[in-house]
Structures are given as C-alpha cells and as structure tokens.
Amino acid sequence: MTNRSTTTAPNGNGHDSGAGHGSGSAHGSGAEPPHGADPGPAHPRAGWVVRRLRLTSLRIRMIAVCAVVALAAAVSSSGIAYWLNRDAVLKRTQDTALADFRNQLDRTVTALPLEPSCQDLQVAANVVATTGLRYDVAMTSPSCTVASLRSHYTAADVPDALRRQVEQPCMHCTTSPGQYHLFWQRVNLDGVPYLIGGTKVLPSGPTAYMFKSLDDEQRDLDSLAWSLGIATLLALVGAALLAQAAAATVLKPVARLAEAARRLGEGNLDTRLDVTGQDELAELSRTFNHTAAALEAQVDELSAREHASRRFVADMSHELRTPLTAMTAVTDILEDEADMLDPMIEPAVRLVVSETRRLTELVENLMEVTRFDAGTAKLVVDEVDIADLITSTIDARAWLDAVELDAPRGLVARLDPRRIDVVLANLIGNALKHGGSPVRVRAREDSDAHGDWLVVEVADGGPGIPEDVLPHVFDRFFKADASRRRSEGSGLGLSIAMENARIHGGTITAANAADGVGAVFTLRLPKNPPTKDGITQ
Amino acid sequence: MNRVSHLLLIEDDDAIRTGLELALTRQGHRVSVAASGEDGLKLFKEQRPDLIVLDVMLPGIDGFEVCRRIRRTDQLPIILLTARSDDIDVVVGLESGADDYVVKPVQPRVLDARIRAVLRRGERESSDSAAFGDLVIDRNAMTVTKSGAELQLTPTELRLLLELSRRPGQALSRQQLLRLVWEHDYLGDSRLVDACVQRLRAKVEDVPSAPTLIRTVRGVGYRLDAPA
Incomplete structure (x- = not known):
C-alpha cells in the first residue's frame, strides 16, 4: 500500500490556483465611455446617406478594433477560467475517489487470507465496490480475475500502460522505494470519461482496480464551457454596441464640423458650432469658430468698404442730378437762340448744350448701374409683341432707314418693355456706330431644356470685334480703341444692356459673324421670366 | 388748343424751378411757381390753374400729400416730377392720383409734350x-x-x-x-x-x-x- 498518489496520466498534477477568476466578464472592451447625448443639429436629409457612407469606414474600423479587443479579453479570461475550474473539479473528484479506494482496500484486503481464493477476491471486490463511493472494482490475482457486481468493466479494460506501472515496484518513488503505489489514469471508455485507479495491495497480493465515472463532472464542465461561450458572445455584442456609441460620439461632431465647413464654404459666414466639453473635438470646433469669425469680420470689412464706395457713387449721381435738371431745363432755350447769337458766342453755347446732354446721359447711366449694383432695379413686365417693340425702338430714334428688321408678327413675350428698349437701343446704336448701316435685326423663338426663349440678333456689316476685345465688350467703361474716346457714349451702355438682360433671366453674347463680316450681338430672353418683381398680373 | 394754359409748378430747388419756369414759359404756358407744398396748395386755391407740375420730394408736406389733398376736391391734371422711373415713388404717386410722371433730369420738350397730352384729354370730340x-x-x-x-x-x-x-x-x-x-x-x-x-x-x-x-x-x- 502506498500513501501517495503520483501519476502517469496526462494532466496529472494541476496547480491549484484560484478558479473562477473573471469568469467571462467582458472587461476592457477598449471603447471610450459615451460623452453624453450630442446636441448637434439634425442633419439635412439630403446628403445624409452620402456622408454616412463616407464615414462608414471609420465607423467599421472602430467597431472592428473594439470587437477584436473584446474577443481577445473574453476568450483568454474564459479559457483560463475553464481550465482552472476543470483542474480543480477533476482533482477534487479523483483525490476523493482515490483516497476512498485506498481506505476501502486497506480495510478489506488486509482481511483476506494470504492465498485468497477467487471467491474471496469476489467478495472483497463486492465489499469495496458497495461500501465505496460509487465506483466499480476489478481485482486480479495470479489465479483468477474478478469484478464487482454490476461492474461494466473488468481488469481487461485497464490500459496497458497503467497495468504495467501498477505491476512493477516503483523505483523512483522517494518515500519508500521498491514499494507499490496507487496509480491512476483518466481514459474514455465507450465515450464516457473514467478515472481508473490501480494498485498492487501487497507485493504478493492481488491487484485491484477501480473505475470511477467522471460523467457528472464532464457534464458540469460542459455547461460551464457553454456559459463561458455565451458570456463571450455577449461581451462581443456589448463591445460592438459600445464601439457604435463611441463612434457616434466621435463621428457626430465630425459630421457637424463637416456640415458647418460646407455651409461656411457656401458663404454662410455666420456659421458657428456649439462647443461643449474640453476634448480634442471641442478644441477643433473652437478653432473652427475662431476661423469663421475672423473670416466673417474680414469679409464684413471688405463689403462695408465696397458698400461705402458704391454708396458714394450713388449719392454723387443723385447730387449731380439736381443741377443737371436745372441746366437741362434751359438747354432747349439756349439751343433755340443759338442761331441768333454772336458768332463768337454761338459755339460756346452749343458746346454747353451738347456737353450738358452728355453729362446727363452719363449720370443717368451711372445711376442705373448703381441701381443694379444695389439690387434695387425692378422689372415692370408686360405682354409685348417683340416686333412692335423693336419697331418703336427704331422709330423713336429715327433709325428706320438704317435697320433691316426681320421679326415675325405675333411673337409675344413677357418682359419689361422699357428695359428691353434700352437694351435694343444700345445694341443697335452700337452696331450703327461701329459697323455702319445697314444693321440687321432678326427676332425668333428658340426652345431648349430650360424653356422657351426669345432670341434677337443684331448684326452689323463692320470690321467685327478683335478676339482679344470680345471678352471685355460688356465691361464698364471699356473702350476698344483708346484713341476713340469721344462720342462713344458713356462707356456704360453695353454693361447696362447686359444687366437689363440678366434681370430678365436672360443674357447677351457678342461674337463675330460666321462669314467673317461684322459683329453679332445675340440677346436671349426667357419668354416667361421670373415674375417676382412683376406688378402686372 | 390756342388758349394759353395756366400751370402751377411746385418745386423746392431754386435752380430747377427757375429753369423749368423759363422753359415752360417759352413753350407758351403761363406759369406760377411755388417752393413748398403749403405755398403750392395756397396758390392752387387762389389761382385755379389748369394743370400742376409737382415735385415729389418737398420740404414739409411732400408731393404725394399735396396730390392727395388736391384730389379730395379737384380733378385737374397733375404731372409728377420724380427722381427715378422704377422706384416706389412712381407707384405711390400714381396711387395718390397723379395722371402722369416725368423723370428728372427732364427735357423741357418731353415735359411740354406730356402737359399738352394731358390737357387734350379734357377736350370733347363727339356728341353721342x-x-x-x-x-x-x-x-x-x-x-x-x-x-x-x-x-x-x-x-x-x-x-x-x-x-x-x-x-x-x-x-x-x-x-x-x-x-x-x-x-x-x-x-x-x-x-x-x-x-x-x-x-x-x-x-x-x-x-x-x-x-x-x-x-x-x-x-x-x-x-x-x-x-x-
């Protein structure tokens, strides 16, 4: 008999360290705690999906990282817990069983005769099996082999390695070398885990084996493994949710920032972010707000200066108008009387008259320009037959002989007749001045994806416009030829014509004729302009 | 129309008033002038002119108010002298009862044509x-x-x-x-x-x-x- 249990079995002497350590709790998911509800403005619905898709990669990356961290933590802690538990449970069970077996053998086998018969052995095995802790017992002696009642196994089922170990005296067992020891091994018999312990009772005595079923323990460990698996899964889900929340707390401010930057870029310089907290994103928001404020201040200053200078021009024109009105009132008298004046004085009077008219035209054009700049120019739209309009424009300026008109009757458009009269007078007058007569004016309809258009082409027979001048013909005070400064009008005519076309939602383009003769100005007007300023129903 | 028409010109700026008075007199009208709305209304009651040429911007009661007060009792033609053709002045002036308007700086010929056109509207032409x-x-x-x-x-x-x-x-x-x-x-x-x-x-x-x-x-x- 031995009082020692060493082992040949795998997984023999487990260290009895604290089992049940951190059983599957998902600590350290790696996610920041949420910063609290984000007070940011709701996303405009448009573009939301796009932004979400764009941010998805970052979101997925955060979730993936959190999930991996959570998985590693949960799996390692669950694994350690499982193995420690398993060792503790098995060790306790087998220690108890083996100690009991040893005690039973002590009590029973010492009562056997020196040369026990098979019957004696059978009785002893039965006694050990029935009084012991629910295990089966098998005994062998040189003469016979017995097993306890209802035993499923006999000594033949004992693995060879264990049998050899048991049959030999233990040479390296330090306490009492040469003695026999109780050896054990865990095996699977018919799919059920068993602890098999065996020893030679006396050097001459029978060999006894016990078969202890570990089925209950296996079931306990299985259910433990299940629990740990489920806990790991829950930890994963929790980590993913935490990561999602963390991503939201980071990505929402980022999205707000992106939205604010976009609005700023669109010219809403009063865009500001609500800053809460002290984190890096709050710092970024503060920087954004400072930048936007500085930008707004600069733009405000610039526009204030521009506004002041425009205001000056507008005020100046108004101030000039009062003396001009008085002067204009008497120019007719002076002109009528000029013929009767002293030949020395007459040219002076005519000069005053003509320059007063020029000045008047210039001031009127200047005021018109400031009105466009200030956005106070208004449309007074009416249904107008374009042929009538062109005819009256030409007629009023005595250009009937110099203009070839090709306009169908009944071409009606909604427009401000007096503004279009200004446009036509400018275009035709310009053509007469630079191209000479005849000026060809052609009106027609045109339709495209943007609606119905009224197109008026004014073509002259002159030298055309140099290519480098073409882009500038609508610029204010632009003069194609610096030497021809006189009698060119105010230098605002085409610019005002363009503004008048624009206020109708139309445009004017300048080009040279395809056949190389003359310039062509094309006025395009929508047949139904935006009526926001129209006062006629 | 051979009869000399009698106009009342209400305009606060001395130079414009003098210039227009000269020009309109030369066009064959008899012109009375007033420098403010109050003076204008007084002259109007005393002289009963055929037509009034009225500046919009006047010190004291403005042209619109003058127009409205005259319209309460009389239907004589009123032509407004306004600063701009496209601003609210025109709409308000026409709603106050003005018959026509001219924009400063106005050519005397244009003003005269408007005056004569307005005066012609009162002429009778048929008998049905x-x-x-x-x-x-x-x-x-x-x-x-x-x-x-x-x-x-x-x-x-x-x-x-x-x-x-x-x-x-x-x-x-x-x-x-x-x-x-x-x-x-x-x-x-x-x-x-x-x-x-x-x-x-x-x-x-x-x-x-x-x-x-x-x-x-x-x-x-x-x-x-x-x-x-």
Whole structure:
C-alpha cells in the first residue's frame, strides 16, 4: 500500500490556483465611455446617406478594433477560467475517489487470507465496490480475475500502460522505494470519461482496480464551457454596441464640423458650432469658430468698404442730378437762340448744350448701374409683341432707314418693355456706330431644356470685334480703341444692356459673324421670366 | 388748343424751378411757381390753374400729400416730377392720383409734350353717349353719371373710360391704352394704366375689388363690358 498518489496520466498534477477568476466578464472592451447625448443639429436629409457612407469606414474600423479587443479579453479570461475550474473539479473528484479506494482496500484486503481464493477476491471486490463511493472494482490475482457486481468493466479494460506501472515496484518513488503505489489514469471508455485507479495491495497480493465515472463532472464542465461561450458572445455584442456609441460620439461632431465647413464654404459666414466639453473635438470646433469669425469680420470689412464706395457713387449721381435738371431745363432755350447769337458766342453755347446732354446721359447711366449694383432695379413686365417693340425702338430714334428688321408678327413675350428698349437701343446704336448701316435685326423663338426663349440678333456689316476685345465688350467703361474716346457714349451702355438682360433671366453674347463680316450681338430672353418683381398680373 | 394754359409748378430747388419756369414759359404756358407744398396748395386755391407740375420730394408736406389733398376736391391734371422711373415713388404717386410722371433730369420738350397730352384729354370730340348698366357716359357734356349721380373723374380717367367705351367688349392692351390715352410716342410705363384703372374702378364699379365693368383680360390688358 502506498500513501501517495503520483501519476502517469496526462494532466496529472494541476496547480491549484484560484478558479473562477473573471469568469467571462467582458472587461476592457477598449471603447471610450459615451460623452453624453450630442446636441448637434439634425442633419439635412439630403446628403445624409452620402456622408454616412463616407464615414462608414471609420465607423467599421472602430467597431472592428473594439470587437477584436473584446474577443481577445473574453476568450483568454474564459479559457483560463475553464481550465482552472476543470483542474480543480477533476482533482477534487479523483483525490476523493482515490483516497476512498485506498481506505476501502486497506480495510478489506488486509482481511483476506494470504492465498485468497477467487471467491474471496469476489467478495472483497463486492465489499469495496458497495461500501465505496460509487465506483466499480476489478481485482486480479495470479489465479483468477474478478469484478464487482454490476461492474461494466473488468481488469481487461485497464490500459496497458497503467497495468504495467501498477505491476512493477516503483523505483523512483522517494518515500519508500521498491514499494507499490496507487496509480491512476483518466481514459474514455465507450465515450464516457473514467478515472481508473490501480494498485498492487501487497507485493504478493492481488491487484485491484477501480473505475470511477467522471460523467457528472464532464457534464458540469460542459455547461460551464457553454456559459463561458455565451458570456463571450455577449461581451462581443456589448463591445460592438459600445464601439457604435463611441463612434457616434466621435463621428457626430465630425459630421457637424463637416456640415458647418460646407455651409461656411457656401458663404454662410455666420456659421458657428456649439462647443461643449474640453476634448480634442471641442478644441477643433473652437478653432473652427475662431476661423469663421475672423473670416466673417474680414469679409464684413471688405463689403462695408465696397458698400461705402458704391454708396458714394450713388449719392454723387443723385447730387449731380439736381443741377443737371436745372441746366437741362434751359438747354432747349439756349439751343433755340443759338442761331441768333454772336458768332463768337454761338459755339460756346452749343458746346454747353451738347456737353450738358452728355453729362446727363452719363449720370443717368451711372445711376442705373448703381441701381443694379444695389439690387434695387425692378422689372415692370408686360405682354409685348417683340416686333412692335423693336419697331418703336427704331422709330423713336429715327433709325428706320438704317435697320433691316426681320421679326415675325405675333411673337409675344413677357418682359419689361422699357428695359428691353434700352437694351435694343444700345445694341443697335452700337452696331450703327461701329459697323455702319445697314444693321440687321432678326427676332425668333428658340426652345431648349430650360424653356422657351426669345432670341434677337443684331448684326452689323463692320470690321467685327478683335478676339482679344470680345471678352471685355460688356465691361464698364471699356473702350476698344483708346484713341476713340469721344462720342462713344458713356462707356456704360453695353454693361447696362447686359444687366437689363440678366434681370430678365436672360443674357447677351457678342461674337463675330460666321462669314467673317461684322459683329453679332445675340440677346436671349426667357419668354416667361421670373415674375417676382412683376406688378402686372 | 390756342388758349394759353395756366400751370402751377411746385418745386423746392431754386435752380430747377427757375429753369423749368423759363422753359415752360417759352413753350407758351403761363406759369406760377411755388417752393413748398403749403405755398403750392395756397396758390392752387387762389389761382385755379389748369394743370400742376409737382415735385415729389418737398420740404414739409411732400408731393404725394399735396396730390392727395388736391384730389379730395379737384380733378385737374397733375404731372409728377420724380427722381427715378422704377422706384416706389412712381407707384405711390400714381396711387395718390397723379395722371402722369416725368423723370428728372427732364427735357423741357418731353415735359411740354406730356402737359399738352394731358390737357387734350379734357377736350370733347363727339356728341353721342353710351350706357353700361347704370353707368352713362355723355361724350357731349364730357360727364359720366352712375345711377344718375355725376362722377368726379380726372381728364385721364375720363379719357381712359372713353377709349374703353368706344370699343365695348374688346380687349385693349396696356401699350394700346398708353398710346391712346397718354399719347406716349413709344413704349411707356404700363403702371400708368394699371394705376389709372384702379382709380377708375374705385369710382365706377359697385365693388371695386370685384369689377363687373372694367375687366382685366389676363395676358392682354383691359376691356369694358356691359353688365349682363
């Protein structure tokens, strides 16, 4: 008999360290705690999906990282817990069983005769099996082999390695070398885990084996493994949710920032972010707000200066108008009387008259320009037959002989007749001045994806416009030829014509004729302009 | 028209007043001048001119107010001198009862043409009369009565009604009416027509906001209908 249990079995002497350590709790998911509800403005619905898709990669990356961290933590802690538990449970069970077996053998086998018969052995095995802790017992002696009642196994089922170990005296067992020891091994018999312990009772005595079923323990460990698996899964889900929340707390401010930057870029310089907290994103928001404020201040200053200078021009024109009105009132008298004046004085009077008219035209054009700049120019739209309009424009300026008109009757458009009269007078007058007569004016309809258009082409027979001048013909005070400064009008005519076309939602383009003769100005007007300023129903 | 017309010019700026007085006198008118709205109203009551040329921007009571006060009792023609052709002045001035407007700086020839056109509107030309429901237009006496009561119409309103009544049931465009009534030689301001129609409706219609006589023809202009 031995009082020692060493082992040949795998997984023999487990260290009895604290089992049940951190059983599957998902600590350290790696996610920041949420910063609290984000007070940011709701996303405009448009573009939301796009932004979400764009941010998805970052979101997925955060979730993936959190999930991996959570998985590693949960799996390692669950694994350690499982193995420690398993060792503790098995060790306790087998220690108890083996100690009991040893005690039973002590009590029973010492009562056997020196040369026990098979019957004696059978009785002893039965006694050990029935009084012991629910295990089966098998005994062998040189003469016979017995097993306890209802035993499923006999000594033949004992693995060879264990049998050899048991049959030999233990040479390296330090306490009492040469003695026999109780050896054990865990095996699977018919799919059920068993602890098999065996020893030679006396050097001459029978060999006894016990078969202890570990089925209950296996079931306990299985259910433990299940629990740990489920806990790991829950930890994963929790980590993913935490990561999602963390991503939201980071990505929402980022999205707000992106939205604010976009609005700023669109010219809403009063865009500001609500800053809460002290984190890096709050710092970024503060920087954004400072930048936007500085930008707004600069733009405000610039526009204030521009506004002041425009205001000056507008005020100046108004101030000039009062003396001009008085002067204009008497120019007719002076002109009528000029013929009767002293030949020395007459040219002076005519000069005053003509320059007063020029000045008047210039001031009127200047005021018109400031009105466009200030956005106070208004449309007074009416249904107008374009042929009538062109005819009256030409007629009023005595250009009937110099203009070839090709306009169908009944071409009606909604427009401000007096503004279009200004446009036509400018275009035709310009053509007469630079191209000479005849000026060809052609009106027609045109339709495209943007609606119905009224197109008026004014073509002259002159030298055309140099290519480098073409882009500038609508610029204010632009003069194609610096030497021809006189009698060119105010230098605002085409610019005002363009503004008048624009206020109708139309445009004017300048080009040279395809056949190389003359310039062509094309006025395009929508047949139904935006009526926001129209006062006629 | 050979008779010398008597104009009252109300303008606060000395230079403009003097210049216009010179020019209009030279065009053959007799001109009285006033430098403020108050003086203008006083002169108007004393001298009963044929027509008033009225600056909008006046110290004290402004041109609109002068216009409204005159319109309470009298229907003589009023031409406004305004600063800009497209601002609110024109609309307010026409709503105050002005017949026409000119924009500063104005050429005396243009102002004279407008004056003569407005004065011509009071001239009688035919001798028939027409009835539209309870509205009777006597072209001989140049009077309009509604249910027997005589209506006080300005010459412009009367001319507009006459032109419309000459073509009952036929739509006249704003441009046509501008030529017929205002004698604008080319495209004039259609707001003149709209404002005058509003004023005329206020006088001849039973319910001015739901006109049964002077109908708006969408996209065309206006039409005078005999009530059904």
